[in-house]
Amino acid sequence: MEKFKNTPVVRAIGFNRIVLIGVILLMYLIFAVLTPVLRGGASFVKFERVLSALNYAYFIGFLGLGVTFVIATGGIDFSLGPVMFTSALISGYCLMHFHWPLWLCILVSLLIGALFGVLNGYFVAYRFLPSFITSMASMQIAKGVGSVFTKTQSVTWPASGNENSWFRYLIKWGNIPTGLILLFLIAAVCAVVLNKTKAGRYILCIGSNREAVRLSGVNTKKWEMLAYILCGLLAGAAAIFYVGAYTTVQPGLGDTFNNEAIAACVMGGTSMAGGIASILGTIIGALIVALMQEGILAMGFTISYQYVLTGIIVLIAVTADTLSRRKRV
Amino acid sequence: MGDTILTMKGIDKSFPGVHALDHVDLEIRKGEVLALMGENGAGKSTLMKVLTGIYKKDAGTITYEGREVEYTDPRHAQEDGIVIVHQELNMMGHLTVAQNIFIGREPRAGLFIDDAKMNADAKKLFGQLNIEIDPQETMSRLTVGKQQMCEIAKAISHKAKIIIFDEPSAALTDAEIEQLFKIIRGLRDQQLGIVYISHRMDEIKQITDRVTVMRDGCYVGTLITADCTKDDIINMMVGHVIYEDPKTESHVRPDAPVVLKVEHLNAGRMVRDVSFELHQGEILGFSGLMGAGRTETARALFGADPKESGEITIKGKKVDIRTPEQAVAAGLGYLSEDRKRFGLALKKSVTENSTLTCLPKYCKGPFLNQKEERKVTRKYVEALNTKTPGIDQLVVNLSGGNQQKVVIGKWLIGDSDILIFDEPTRGIDVGAKQEIYELMNQLVEQGKSIIMISSEMTEILRMSDRIIVMCEGRITGELGIEEATQARIMHFATLRS
Numbered sequence: 001m002e003k004f005k006n007t008p009v010v011r012a013i014g015f016n017r018i019v020l021i022g023v024i025l026l027m028y029l030i031f032a033v034l035t036p037v038l039r040g041g042a043s044f045v046k047f048e049r050v051l052s053a054l055n056y057a058y059f060i061g062f063l064g065l066g067v068t069f070v071i072a073t074g075g076i077d078f079s080l081g082p083v084m085f086t087s088a089l090i091s092g093y094c095l096m097h098f099h100w101p102l103w104l105c106i107l108v109s110l111l112i113g114a115l116f117g118v119l120n121g122y123f124v125a126y127r128f129l130p131s132f133i134t135s136m137a138s139m140q141i142a143k144g145v146g147s148v149f150t151k152t153q154s155v156t157w158p159a160s161g162n163e164n165s166w167f168r169y170l171i172k173w174g175n176i177p178t179g180l181i182l183l184f185l186i187a188a189v190c191a192v193v194l195n196k197t198k199a200g201r202y203i204l205c206i207g208s209n210r211e212a213v214r215l216s217g218v219n220t221k222k223w224e225m226l227a228y229i230l231c232g233l234l235a236g237a238a239a240i241f242y243v244g245a246y247t248t249v250q251p252g253l254g255d256t257f258n259n260e261a262i263a264a265c266v267m268g269g270t271s272m273a274g275g276i277a278s279i280l281g282t283i284i285g286a287l288i289v290a291l292m293q294e295g296i297l298a299m300g301f302t303i304s305y306q307y308v309l310t311g312i313i314v315l316i317a318v319t320a321d322t323l324s325r326r327k328r329v
Numbered sequence: 330m331g332d333t334i335l336t337m338k339g340i341d342k343s344f345p346g347v348h349a350l351d352h353v354d355l356e357i358r359k360g361e362v363l364a365l366m367g368e369n370g371a372g373k374s375t376l377m378k379v380l381t382g383i384y385k386k387d388a389g390t391i392t393y394e395g396r397e398v399e400y401t402d403p404r405h406a407q408e409d410g411i412v413i414v415h416q417e418l419n420m421m422g423h424l425t426v427a428q429n430i431f432i433g434r435e436p437r438a439g440l441f442i443d444d445a446k447m448n449a450d451a452k453k454l455f456g457q458l459n460i461e462i463d464p465q466e467t468m469s470r471l472t473v474g475k476q477q478m479c480e481i482a483k484a485i486s487h488k489a490k491i492i493i494f495d496e497p498s499a500a501l502t503d504a505e506i507e508q509l510f511k512i513i514r515g516l517r518d519q520q521l522g523i524v525y526i527s528h529r530m531d532e533i534k535q536i537t538d539r540v541t542v543m544r545d546g547c548y549v550g551t552l553i554t555a556d557c558t559k560d561d562i563i564n565m566m567v568g569h570v571i572y573e574d575p576k577t578e579s580h581v582r583p584d585a586p587v588v589l590k591v592e593h594l595n596a597g598r599m600v601r602d603v604s605f606e607l608h609q610g611e612i613l614g615f616s617g618l619m620g621a622g623r624t625e626t627a628r629a630l631f632g633a634d635p636k637e638s639g640e641i642t643i644k645g646k647k648v649d650i651r652t653p654e655q656a657v658a659a660g661l662g663y664l665s666e667d668r669k670r671f672g673l674a675l676k677k678s679v680t681e682n683s684t685l686t687c688l689p690k691y692c693k694g695p696f697l698n699q700k701e702e703r704k705v706t707r708k709y710v711e712a713l714n715t716k717t718p719g720i721d722q723l724v725v726n727l728s729g730g731n732q733q734k735v736v737i738g739k740w741l742i743g744d745s746d747i748l749i750f751d752e753p754t755r756g757i758d759v760g761a762k763q764e765i766y767e768l769m770n771q772l773v774e775q776g777k778s779i780i781m782i783s784s785e786m787t788e789i790l791r792m793s794d795r796i797i798v799m800c801e802g803r804i805t806g807e808l809g810i811e812e813a814t815q816a817r818i819m820h821f822a823t824l825r826s
Contacts, residue, residue: 197695198688205685208674215633215671216685216739217657275676 074274117232207274368758474505614793730761
């Protein structure tokens with residue numbers, strides 16, 4: 001076992017990540033066997049099922065990538081999901097009611113996400129509020145703003161084939177899951193930012209010991225805030241992928257996605273204590289969350305079961321993280 | 330000298346990659362103080378953790394009062410009468426003294442806690458130790474020394490037969506240490522077995538009866554304290570002699586320019602109207618008792634804490650320092666007394682810590698230049714003789730002395746001209762201490778200037794060219810090294826206004 005852990009390939013990917021890939025395969029196998037049993041011969045092994053699971057993986061993936069930066073600083077963001085919904089609501093409203101060009105609406109979505117990032121980041125980094133409280137408050141604000149803006153109406157983005165529907169190609173072009181390509185592409189950019197840039201280095205070091213970084217003459221406030229802005233920006237991006245797959249958004253919702261994004265992140269090996277983060281891990285985590293969601297629905301259970309499972313997964317992942325840290329000390 | 334109360338024989342313990350204890354023996358006797366000495370990483374703490382059941386031993390036997398024991402939980406050891414008084418105190422500041430001592434086993438009166446009995450019991454304990462502490466006082470309002478005495482009272486309330494003191498004097502003033510020794514002697518006379526872990530050679534000579542020395546996880550030997558010299562012990566610990574002679578004259582050139590001038594610095598209660606000058610190539614010692622305001626002065630100067638007033642001039646230019654960022658830009662570097670809290674990102678690698686002060690220098694645009702970064706880190710790891718398996722090693726895995734070298738390296742890579750060393754050798758073993766002293770001397774020879782805050786008198790007298798003494802937030806005296814003596818420094822250090 002030790003020998004296997006020390007081979008170069010395993011070390012590059014990370015042993016935990018390989019275990020997680022194993023988990024994906026195992027889950028797929030279980031769903032493939034159980035679905036026909038529970039649903040009278042219905043098959044899970046279909047390309048549509050994969051595409052459907054991926055639809056879920058895209059936006060959870062983007063949210064997870066964003067929150068990875070925040071958790072890397074030792075913070076947390078519970079406003080992710082509602083911010084994503086608010087971005088989709090407002091930009092969609094601009095598209096459908098003000099008839100703004102689609103590219104501008106996508107930009108608006110990114111901008112709204114980033115603005116919430118600025119809000120969170122300002123109060124956490126410059127006013128020293130706990131990120132937990134700050135993001136809880138901005139979650140409420142996000143929900144409220146979305147509702148007020150659309151007068152508590154839901155917003156439906158254009159269906160494919162209609163005018164202004166090219167954003168759907170971002171998710172799927174014919175049978176090609178373009179969304180997956182884009183997710184991997186952005187993830188690669190995130191990995192570079194986190195591991196190969198000054199910003200990423202500061203973010204990780206702040207997560208490990210904020211005060212030591214400050215006393216090294218670094219403007220920690222600026223860099224900590226940047227993590228929240230990146231997180232917001234990615235939530236704005238997630239919004240486009242959400243409507244690309246599910247078309248309609250309602251005001252006042254979205255908080256369940258917080259937990260799933262955070263679950264994806266923590267499962268992937270990002271430490272809730274900050275300082276340690278893995279982009280690849282977050283992506284694999286998002287795929288697990290998405291596959292689980294698809295499997296549960298395919299087997300005929302309601303979505304409520306997924307909430308239970310996500311909760312359990314978070315508990316297990318955080319426990320594993322805490323245990324491994326205690327062992328090292 | 331009494332009977333043996335506990336023997337450890339052939340204790341062996343390995344962690345992944347480290348053979349922490351290699352068949353170590355130890356004998357504790359009733360009515361005797363045994364010193365346990367060794368450099369950091371020699372295995373002293375590990376041995377004590379094995380004894381009290383925090384770690385499980387791989388091999389060996391522990392015989393306690395004639396029977397073989399193996400604890401799996403420190404609580405069981407405590408119930409059996411083996412107690413550790415830790416270096417870091419585990420007290421709850423907002424509770425009273427008595428509440429802290431009896432936490433978890435409060436005397437009851439029906440459903441409620443019997444406060445009167447608890448306070449009376451605490452009073453009785455203090456009577457046994459011959460100390461005056463009000464059991465109803467809030468813990469956080471006591472001095473560190475008094476808090477430690479409460480910890481000792483807690484230990485004997487467990488009917489302790491063996492008390493292990495893990496560097497108890499690290500945070501105490503001289504008067505408090507004197508009182509601690511009185512208590513320890515009292516406990517010894519009551520036929521308890523005492524283990525005393527410390528780096529301070531003078532204390533070992535004063536308080537202990539025998540000295541057991543460990544090195545690199547091995548048992549080296551045991552000496553009768555009265556029959557050996559300091560050098561004997563140091564030799565056993567490191568294998569070569571280190572002289573600690575005081576400096577006799579300043580090494581600063583008489584025409585050396587003033588590089589730093591601080592005028593009328595005020596910051597809170599602990600920094601009152603502080604003014605001083607630092608010359609190029611000088612080591613300026615800051616002496617004083619715990620709480621004299623030296624660290625606070627350094628932090629205010631460095632912009633780590635806000636200041637109310639004061640002018641700072643660096644190399645003839647007035648500078649405005651409100652954040653550490655501005656301080657670093659002005660050429661200052663600050664090595665904190667508490668490297669784990671303020672100096673290092675422990676879960677990050679040696680490389681990541683080393684370039685933290687000047688990361689922009691090792692970047693191309695927003696991207697890290699990891700090749701250059703690793704090159705410079707490797708260079709300083711070699712120059713400072715930092716012992717690490719590699720530059721990718723996490724700092725948390727290094728010993729105290731080597732962690733300190735990473736901190737020093739970080740400021741050297743940052744190329745700061747004025748370095749503030751706050752307790753540069755606290756918690757560092759003798760060998761590494763020597764290296765750090767040599768390094769500081771090299772730095773001033775290269776034209777850097779150093780402010781050294783130290784609570785160790787020998788360190789102040791050995792390193793400084795000039796000494797400033799503080800008391801209660803004010804500078805109470807300044808001494809050239811040729812006129813400085815321990816007595817003179819103490820005079821100023823206790824000069825309350």
